Amino acid sequence: MVFRGAIVAAVTPDRLRGRVMAADYVVGAGGGQLGNLEAGAVAAVTSPVISALVGGLATVAAALVIGLALPAFTRYRSEPDAAARTGHRPASAVAH
DSSP states (O other): OHHHHHHHHHHSOGGGHHHHHHHHHHHHHHHHHHHHHHHHHHHHHSOHHHHHHHHHHHHHHHHHHHHHHOHHHHHOOOHHHHHHHHTOOOGGGSOO
């Protein structure tokens, strides 16, 4: 959630940042509740151990699907990281 929030904040235009961050907050806050619902429903039908296993596997599967469906997301790098990889620093970072 922290990485997603940082990426959203970095790539969202200033004029839309408040709206986008609010939507991101709602998604982040609701995600845990959906996880609790899934865990409780699966545990009611099976057992708590199976519920935890299914939840973990579903999380890994969802991350893989998102990575495959949105390859740009998995390739995302912020500008400071790009500068570190190339060894170039912006002119503003050079001490005079």
